Amino acid sequence: MKYLISETTEEERRLIVKKALAISLSGANAPSREVLDLANDYIEGRKELAEIKELVINKYKEVD
Secondary structure, rough: OOHHHHHHOOOHHHHHHHHHHHHHHHHOOOOHHHHHHHHOOOOOOOOOHHHHHHHHHHHHHHHH
């Protein structure tokens, strides 16, 4: 499956996020506003998944 913004439509990205959130909700709390904002950045083509991944990793590195 393709995930890059340049290889997907907004609707395809919306479906990717929808599936990912559904998986994450099975046995977990609802995603934070920050997570939903990052997902929206991907859907709207502002941030690639790799960039979002890096932001999340760095955020949790700061917590330790």
